[in-house]
Amino acid sequence: MQKNILIIPGDGIGPEVTACGKAVLEEVAARYGYAFAFEEAQMGHEAILATGVALPDETFEKAKASDAILFGAVGHVRYDNDPTLKVRPEQGLFRMRKELGLYANIRPVILFDELLDASSLKPEIVKGTDILFFRELTGGAYFGEKVRSEDGEMASDLMVYHRYEVERIAVKAFEAARTRRKKVCSVDKANVLESSRLWREVVQQVARRYPDVETTHMLADNTAMQLIKHPTWFDVIVTENLFGDILTDETAQVVGSMGMLASASIGDGTGFFEPIHGSAYDIAGQDKANPLASILSAALLLEIGFGMKEAAKQVNDAVARVLKAGYRTSDISGRMGHKDKIVGTREMGALVIQSLREQLL
Ligand SMILES: NC(=O)C1=CN([C@@H]2O[C@H](COP(=O)(O)OP(=O)(O)OC[C@H]3O[C@@H](n4cnc5c(N)ncnc54)[C@H](O)[C@@H]3O)[C@@H](O)[C@H]2O)C=CC1
Numbered sequence: 001m002q003k004n005i006l007i008i009p010g011d012g013i014g015p016e017v018t019a020c021g022k023a024v025l026e027e028v029a030a031r032y033g034y035a036f037a038f039e040e041a042q043m044g045h046e047a048i049l050a051t052g053v054a055l056p057d058e059t060f061e062k063a064k065a066s067d068a069i070l071f072g073a074v075g076h077v078r079y080d081n082d083p084t085l086k087v088r089p090e091q092g093l094f095r096m097r098k099e100l101g102l103y104a105n106i107r108p109v110i111l112f113d114e115l116l117d118a119s120s121l122k123p124e125i126v127k128g129t130d131i132l133f134f135r136e137l138t139g140g141a142y143f144g145e146k147v148r149s150e151d152g153e154m155a156s157d158l159m160v161y162h163r164y165e166v167e168r169i170a171v172k173a174f175e176a177a178r179t180r181r182k183k184v185c186s187v188d189k190a191n192v193l194e195s196s197r198l199w200r201e202v203v204q205q206v207a208r209r210y211p212d213v214e215t216t217h218m219l220a221d222n223t224a225m226q227l228i229k230h231p232t233w234f235d236v237i238v239t240e241n242l243f244g245d246i247l248t249d250e251t252a253q254v255v256g257s258m259g260m261l262a263s264a265s266i267g268d269g270t271g272f273f274e275p276i277h278g279s280a281y282d283i284a285g286q287d288k289a290n291p292l293a294s295i296l297s298a299a300l301l302l303e304i305g306f307g308m309k310e311a312a313k314q315v316n317d318a319v320a321r322v323l324k325a326g327y328r329t330s331d332i333s334g335r336m337g338h339k340d341k342i343v344g345t346r347e348m349g350a351l352v353i354q355s356l357r358e359q360l361l
């Protein structure tokens with residue numbers, strides 16, 4: 001049966017990396033005989049210029065009607081340098097997450113052996129890193145009431161959680177842990193925040209249903225440190241929206257680069273697949289961006305979105321082979337950089353496709 005995939009390239013490096021992710025999906029469809037139909041839609045700065053809003057209704061309707069969405073990134077220097085602007089690219093992504101009910105953001109943090117020397121940390125510390133983050137994606141301070149006083153002197157973002165929101169993401173994390181090393185670390189600030197005390201209470205209750213899974217609770221500040229000290233200790237991490245956003249960017253340096261981290265956002269409907277990085281306008285339009293996070297997000301789309309596990313594995317293996325052959329975008333060129341074959345975005349994408357062809361033919 002035909003699968004409809006909506007491509008939302010977005011801003012900055014979004015279109016460059018998403019073109020590579022899409023090309024990989026096309027290659028997989030051709031090789032396996034899958035019928036994938038692609039459509040494109042706007043979101044972010046580009047959409048604001050064209051329509052005045054970050055998420056045009058037309059894009060949202062297409063998103064709801066699709067079977068999966070591959071997204072790039074949104075964000076533009078213009079808004080980052082002018083906090084007073086009311087219409088902002090990121091609003092599109094937040095509306096999409098909320099209205100599609102994408103409450104679970106799954107972020108695998110896996111170090112490819114080939115990138116041992118690209119990590120900011122010592123090889124013996126990071127070797128074997130394989131963490132699965134479950135970041136709650138539709139609650140917390142990102143979605144709570146936002147206030148700015150009339151005189152502009154006070155602002156607040158309310159961090160709100162309901163019991164059901166914590167429970168459903170915790171269940172997803174525990175279920176995943178059962179298929180892995182059976183360890184869940186729940187991250188909060190229960191020593192300070194009331195919302196974290198609710199978080200911990202609910203995770204403790206859910207944990208009782210999973211006696212075969214080892215549960216720990218860790219404060220977010222300590223977690224930021226432990227992730228650098230011994231990343232291999234962690235298996236599944238479940239945490240709220242803001243902490244998950246920050247801690248996963250930190251782990252990019254454990255595994256080499258922001259350009260290596262993919263994600264799947266799921267809920268009750270269409271799944272949404274995107275690299276964890278932003279629009280990186282410092283390198284946009286220069287053929288410098290690492291497209292592997294988008295390609296690995298396409299692999300998550302196949303695996304989680306469509307249940308095509310074998311095809312997803314082929315994509316991951318193709319990426320590993322390209323890395324093993326020594327090809328690197330500049331962000332993952334490591335301490336042994338003189339041995340690397342530095343390539344641009346387009347060439348890296350083409351190499352993964354070539355690697356897929358050689359394996360699959
Ligand atoms: N999901 C999304 O759409 C997100 C959007 N943003 C937006 O993106 C804009 C830029 O934000 P930043 O804080 O600079 O975060 P960023 O993730 O765009 O970039 C941070 C750093 O990582 C590098 N980097 C990121 N992705 C890379 C890749 N694929 N290959 C090589 N290097 C890469 C960038 O060059 C930069 O030095 C902002 O407007 C922000 O709001 C930020 C994060 C997520």
Ligand SMILES: CC(C)CC(=O)C(=O)O
Nearest residue numbers: 090093094245276277278
């Ligand atoms: C739209 C972004 C500002 C949020 C973010 O950094 C993320 O979801 O990873």
Ligand SMILES: [Mg+2]
Nearest residue numbers: 245246249276
């Ligand atoms: Mg982020």
